[in-house]
Amino acid sequence: MRKKDKERRLEEEAKKALSRREFFKAGAAAGVSAAALGGSVAVASADHSEEAWDYEYDVVICGGGCAGITAAIRARDSGASVLVVDQNYDLGGRMLHSGSFLSLGGGDPIQKRDMAGEADAEGFITVPPVEDPAELDDSVELLFTDVTDWSVVDGKAQSPYRYNEREMMRAWAENCPPTRQFLMDNYVRFTRVSGTHGGGGLSRARAPYCFLMLGDKTDIKAGTITREDAGVADFERTSPFAPVQMEDATQFVGPDAVRNGVALARPLEFSAREKGVHFMLHRAFIDLIREKPFEGRVTGITAEYRPRVHPKSGERLESFWQLGNIDERRPNLRIRARKAVILASGGHAGNPEVRSMFYPAMRDPAFPTSGSALQGPGGQDATALKAALKIGANLAGMQQNLSYPTTYHIATTLGTRDAYTNMMPGHPTFVFRGSAGVNVGNAGFEEFIAVNQVGKRFFNEVRLPKRPAGNRYPGDGAAPGRGLEHKPLDWRNCSAEWIRQSYNYDHGLDAALAMNEGSRAPNYYSGPIWAIFDEDAIERTGWELRFPYVNEENGYFFKAESIEDLAAKIYARHPYQRVPLAYLGKTIETWNGYVAAGADPEFEREKDAPMYAISKPPFYALSIMVIWHDSYGGLRCNGRQQVIDMEGKPIPGLYAGGEAVGGFNKHGLGKGHVQGFIAGTHAAQEG
Amino acid sequence: METEDQEVEVGPHLVVTASPEQVEPFGEIILTARLETPEPMDVEGEVVFYDASGAEAGRAALAGRYAPEPLTAKLERMAPSEPGSQTWTARLESDDCDCEEAEFTVTIAPHPISVTVWDIPSAIEQGITFPMTIGLKCPCGCEVKGWSFRLLNGEGQEIAAGTVGDEPWPGTTSLFYTCIDLDAPSVEGHHEWAVVALPSEEAEVPHAERKLAVHLNVTRAPEVTLRIEAFDAATNAPVPKAKVVVHPYRGWTNEEGVAEVRLPKGAYTVFVSRAPYFAFKSNGEITEDMTLRAEMFEDREYSVSELWA
Ligand SMILES: Cc1cc2nc3c(=O)[nH]c(=O)nc-3n(C[C@H](O)[C@H](O)[C@H](O)COP(=O)(O)OP(=O)(O)OC[C@H]3O[C@@H](n4cnc5c(N)ncnc54)[C@H](O)[C@@H]3O)c2cc1C
Secondary structure, X not given: OHHHHHHHHHHHHHHHOOOHHHHHHHHHHHOEEHHHHOOOEOOOOOXXXXXXXXXXXXXXEEOOOHHHHHHHHHHHHOXXXXXXXXXXXXXXXXXXXXXXXXXXXXXXXXHHHHHOOOOOOOOOOOOXXXXXXXXXXXXXXXXXXXXXXOOOOOOOOOOOOOOOOHHHHHHHHHHHHHHHHHHHHXXXXXXXXXXXXXXXXXXXXXXXXXXXXXXXXXXXXXXXXXXXXXXXXXXXXXXXXXXXXXXXXXXXXXXXXXXXXXXXXXHHHHHHHHOOOEEEOOEEEEEEEEEEOOEEEEEEEEEEEOOOEOOOOOOEOOOOOOOOEEEOOOOEEEEEEEEEEEEOOOOOOOOHHHHOOOOXXXXXXXXXXXXXXXXXXXXXXXXXXXXXXXXXXXXXXXXXXXXXXXXXXXXXXXXXXOOOOXXXXXXXXXXXXXXXXXXXOOHHHHHOEEEOOXXXXXXXXXXXXXXXXXXXXXXXXXXXXXHHHXXXXXXXXXXXXXXXXXXXXXXXXXXXXXXXXXXOOOOOOOOOEEEEEEHHHHHHHOOOOOOOOOOOOOOOEEEEXXXXXXXXXXXXXXXXXXXXXXXXXXXXXXHHHHHHHOOOOOOXXXXXXXXXXXXXXXXXXXXXXXXXXXXXXXXXXXXXXXEEEOOOOEEEEEEEOHHHEOOOOOOOHHHHHHHHHHHHHHHHHOO | OEOOOOOOOOOOEEEEEEEOOEXXXXXXXXXXXXXEOOOOOEOOEEEEEEOOOOOEEEEEEEOOEOOOOOEEEEEEEEOOOOOEEEEEEEEEEEOOOOOOOEEEEEEEOOEOOXXXXXXOOOOEXXXXXXXXXXXXXXXXXXXXXXXXXXXXXXXXOEEEEXXXXXXXXXXXXXXXXXXXXXXXXXXXXXXXXXXXXXXXXXXXXXXXXXXXXXXXXXXXXXXXXXXXXXXXXXXXXXXOOOEEEEOOEEEEOOOOOEEEEEEOOEEEEEEXXXXXXXXEEEEEEEOOOEEEEXXXXXXXXXXXXXXXX
């Protein structure tokens, strides 16, 4: 077939490539054009409809992030032709944005390396292991026990492990060691192991970061990155290569090492492109095509062209690398998957309607998900959930959204909607953010009062950003015995006495989300919240209220000559300020009275921190964001990552991984990579 | 305010109410248009509202079936700032129903005056002279240069009066201010005074008088010195530029991490705070000169894995 020839040619070109820069520039020319592949290819349609397919591949993957790229490489390694469709202009999803703290375990190769006190094969790691050998001495059995431990209860009195899907967890534990090796075989370099990531178990240390070495050239094969690409050359800039500035990894590697999701996502993307995976960007998958509405195989998907366009220049954003990209701009496509479709398009954290299933107050679109600028509005919009539900899929772990401490929280970065990232100007999507925000830390919350949409205080400000600790090694208050002292499956872990002792959830977030005088039927939104302070606060703190940290144009920062002016500006210019801050003047007058009296009878602020009058003009408002970070409830899958229907049967030809999947209260990457690995393995083996 | 109930004419018509009856300048106004029809009928369409100048003020959908409730279209928006009563109009755009344009009244309250009072010391010793800066501003943009104010004590007696100057406060364009010196009350303790801003008779549009409470902490003469030495619990290094609050006294630590606060003997709560530390807190009786070592613990800085968990 003509298409096969094209694929082969692409692979050959990829193999010829030498260094990364030249290779991928050349790759741009070799990007598959719409004319070459985009013509409709009529095939005998498996779903017996007469409709033609626009493309066909063995494996079609929805979403090119953590689970998606992993699955793509894995399936490609088995000889399958693979297409990844992604709604964004570039690949990597939230993985690219992430801290790359990648928790696996079960005796994975990095645990073993550190246990033996060895360095990496390339010799980049010059520091000794961070953890003692005993803390790294892991097994699949112990990992499986840990991630299904009924007895562990966190500082919010929630149980993070007991509701996990058992078959899926078993498969996950077994596949952790090979997945670590697989990632290493695809150019990912891991630092020393240091603790474990949330939901990764309490018994052993299982998580390293991913790193690259600063060098003269960005070269994935050699493991180097320039200071500019890493975003460390200028504190106020990031690069198109790295949306978030990379962090110093000296402690875990040695001098000149930098870490974060860039050192994970870019190497995997490089490898996938090199191996001949095809990508269709700006392309949102919409629906699954199944032979019958609730029966038979999944035979493909429909996908829509949704270009991400720069709001000022009007130009379409383009991915950093192009090799393997299919430039296809027709509005709607039907794409056939000869073997399987893998859903890897992330969760529902950016879909207020779906979120409200768990917490009705979070139906308010005023509250975003993390990294919304990078991902765009389609990034976490629950497409996988919606599409799979339409063909009969079942759900799992929906209550688990409530049992991860950071699912939603109040960010300490103020003055930006996208408050959960360090992205700076220089990255093409900074424009959707408009400001980087001011990270005031926990301590900064004593400098202001926090008011709701009508201008009333609602909680002790200094307690707003506090978060209960995660459930992870070495314990963090999640079990009476910390570190190696932790006893899995011990009833004392959840004795009432222990929970009373360890409970540490302040309900400030819930007070922020409470109904107030501005909440109206039918949704009764609580609305935005604001940090209000005066010129004296600037003098006390030295906060730099200038671009790129704040932006007077984007509606998340205001400065005014009087409190009344400030209220009027917020009401006029913040996109979600639906009502005036009618009480703001009175609130400040009252507050200044409390400051003079040294006591706050409403919220007892004087017990935790000093209080300051808000009196010296000009006056300021910075948005405070409630952020829904990630998703835990999602599609039910079995140990092969096949999506299970309402009758308990796998839906033939349909797999899922990452945040699209429920029943595993493990945060982030560790879940996504292993599930992608498992899904890619089995999808490629389908008949 | 509901428009005069007009004689119901033959045929459908809109009745529009603006709420509240008198709305604050730049406050929220809710316009509700009700479609009255002699017979229940299905109508889909949009009501378009026009302000006093004839400019479109917004649109709201009208949809559904008349019975049992009348169809309504509701628009919530920011009110204009020009005070007084104005006539606005509303028109139904619909293929299902023709009806007359409706008039209704929108009434805007007089402009408020923003009163800002600053630079009052947090502790004022009995009988001394202390400063106060008073600023006035019209949030709707009227110039308040030279407008007057009165200062009332806790009993409501006038203890000072004055006008703001011709120059705006540095860094502002229309916050006019004056600095005054006042005699502190002789009675120790908390005093609530008030500044009353008075509209100028020459103002082009009506303004409302505005009263702002002002709080004073009047203290005895200091008797003892509290020396605070702030240091990092992990490194023992001094913590400079930390805020020291011994209510109502305030200070800063110097480069050596030291602050000295003079105060009368008594019971106090001492806070020492500065990012990125947890606020240090200590309660106690201060009866003589004393030194307090403020051990500052770093607010457990979130690791990337926690922060970006
Ligand atoms: C700032 C930040 C820091 C983080 N740090 C860590 C960390 O240190 N450790 C950790 O374990 N986890 C971390 N995480 C979480 C982790 O990145 C995610 O949980 C993980 O990437 C989820 O994998 P995924 O494959 O489900 O989704 P993603 O990696 O987000 O990939 C989903 C992809 O699908 C695409 N997509 C979405 N909808 C559609 C559609 N309809 N059609 C086509 N494509 C679509 C998206 O554009 C995206 O590219 C972090 C997340 C963020 C935002």
